[in-house]
Amino acid sequence: MQLHYGFDELKDIDFMAFIPIILPFFAVGILLVLIALIDLYRHRKTRKSLLMWTFIILFVNTLGPILYFVIGRKDSERL
Amino acid sequence: MNKFIVLIKKEFVQMVRDFKVIWLPIVFIFLGITQPIVTHYLPSILGALGGGQGITIDPSMTAQKGGEVLASTLGSQFDQLGLMILAISMMGIIQTDKANGMLAFILTRPVTVISYIAGKIVSNYLIAAFSVAIGYFASYLYVNYLFTDVPFSHMITALVFYLVWVLFIVSFTTMISTIFNSQGIIALISIVFLIGCRIIVGLSTVIDFVNSASMSKHAMEVLITGSVNSKAIDNALVTLVWIVLILFVTNYWIANKKFNHE
Amino acid sequence: MKLEIKNVTKTFKEKIAVNNFSMELQSGECVGLIGPNGAGKSTLIKVISDIIDPQAGEVLLNGKKISKMKREIGYLPQYPNFFHWMTAKETLTFMGKLSGLQKEELTNSIPEILTKVGLRGEENSKVGTFSGGMKQRLGIAQALLHKPSLIVMDEPVSALDPIGRREVLNLIEEIKKDTTILLSTHILGDAEEICERFVIIKNGTKIEDTTITELLNRNSKNKLNVEITAKDQKWIDVVKKLPYVKEIEVIGHKVQIKVENIEKNKNMLLENALEHKVDIVKFEINNDTLEEIFLKLVVKE
Secondary structure (H helix, E strand, O other): OOOOOOHHHHHHOOHHHHHHHHHHHHHHHHHHHHHHHHHHHHOOOOOOOHHHHHHHHHHOOOHHHHHHHHHHOHHHHHO | OHHHHHHHHHHHHHHHHOOHHHHHHHHHHHHHHHHHHHHHHHHHHHHHHOOOOOOOOOHHHHOOOHHHHHHHHHHHHHHHHHHHHHHHHOOOOOHHHHHOOHHHHHHOOOOOHHHHHHHHHHHHHHHHHHHHHHHHHHHHHHHHHHOOOOOHHHHHHHHHHHHHHHHHHHHHHHHHHHHOOOHHHHHHHHHHHHHHHHHOOOOOHHHHHHOOOHHHHHHHHHHHHOOOOOOHHHHHHHHHHHHHHHHHHHHHHHHOOOOOOO | OEEEEEEEEEEEOOEEEEEEEEEEEEOOOEEEEEOOOOOOHHHHHHHHOOOOOOOEEEEEEOOEEHHHOHHHEEEEOOOOOOOOOOEHHHHHHHHHHHOOOOHHHHHHHHHHHHHHOOOOOOOOOEHHHOOHHHHHHHHHHHHHHOOOOEEEEEOOOOOOOHHHHHHHHHHHHHHOOOOEEEEEEOOHHHHHHHOOEEEEEEOOEEEEEEEHHHHHHHHHOOEEEEEEOHHHOOHHHHHHHOOOEEEEEEEOOEEEEEEOOHHHHHHHHHHHHHHOOOOEEEEEEOOOOHHHHHHHHHHOO
């Protein structure tokens, strides 16, 4: 088996075969971000540190929305 | 029985309103497809980063069979990040009700403690099991596409084994959530204990026998070797005994009003 | 319906919250449990509603343990806390079903009860948006929903503003007609307004169990308050010599006179004063207010 990949060879990777595989991966990530943002927007009045969470959701790759879901929403449950 | 249904229904409505029914499965889908994709493309990515200098990569890594990749989805995604997410998402399962007085309030109604606990565990287990299963199926589809096919029967057997372990995770977190009052402590104890259980699997046959995390190992074994370990059924039974014990402790704790700390 | 509380004792660590407390409640009564903060009212209420177990003693409803009779009790916590994501209607449906009501019964009784507590039109609002008074009224609604024979309320009005307080008091006045009520409060005025019977509790012990009229009569102690002008001060010396006068206390122009029998002696004293041409500013039977009696009872010892 040839295990020597050069930079040029990377370009040679068939991107058309590549995209259908990797696309759902990103789609899932984006979906998570969207749901997190929608939830944050719906509860914008009761959430603390709104801005911080917006940034975390948007910029902390995939872990951001997860973090928001598991710990970012606890403050509103006090009521 | 009727009350039990009412409580389960309430839990599900709450999960729908919290979006939990959407995000938890998506997180597991994400975890599920990460493993096959990363395993498949890691050699290319490493190669690209190597800038054409040529890195020799352990051939076993690229030549992995589908079953092995699916097994490592369970072992290195679900049993780590997945377990943490499950524990954290359920740390408030009873603690929130204790903190805001709803537990005491609900129990002033003619509701048995068992139906309350059962309602909590069953509803949370269903959502956890659904999320794990759907993430696992996503992983399975990717593995079949990118690697060798995994026989359907192996896949299902492994899933069933793994879901026994998930039931233990849910019950254990529920018990911890009943006993302790701080969410941080609950998450910490649950995660440390459960991951600890998972880590010590394989150290000693005696511990493995009583360790519910062995179910995860059995699931992985089915995927890798294709044969069911003879100890798997025993282990499943021991796990069920643990779960009954956990239910008993939780029930005792609530029925004797230990949660009232004034 | 008959509620019996028998020798209930509850301690938290070293502190005795309720000490050997007994009382009985008959059908149709409205009993106010009053006492200062920390007297053990809430603890007692929680024991009655089976939220905490007492160390000793028992609570019986119709001769059966309270834990078997939850269906017959409606409980309103001090700070009713509902799931904030439920609407008022969902909350009532949830609590109603937990109380064992059928769906068909609920579809009829929920709008009815919401009207009664004045939450009609709010049935589809989230409980999280409710004010304290609205939550309290929703709490009363859920306590009434399953038509219990006893309603137990822990400080139903203490945390509310004057408007909310009035709403809730009127509501209790209303429901009092067809249910037995046991409520705790530290505000005497409220208890005076809605309850006929009082149980005063202090340091976990029952120190008084009586009706309001009895309490006032018992505490009048045959005293008369007389206010006279300065030029008639010498009349006081005359009064001191009267046979039926037992005690006399002078505070400025006011004289507090204790007599043997208020019924007979008050007119005799008045005649005596007129004989001496005393200029009377005020002549009244000394009536302690409930607050004074309460303070006396609670502060003594």
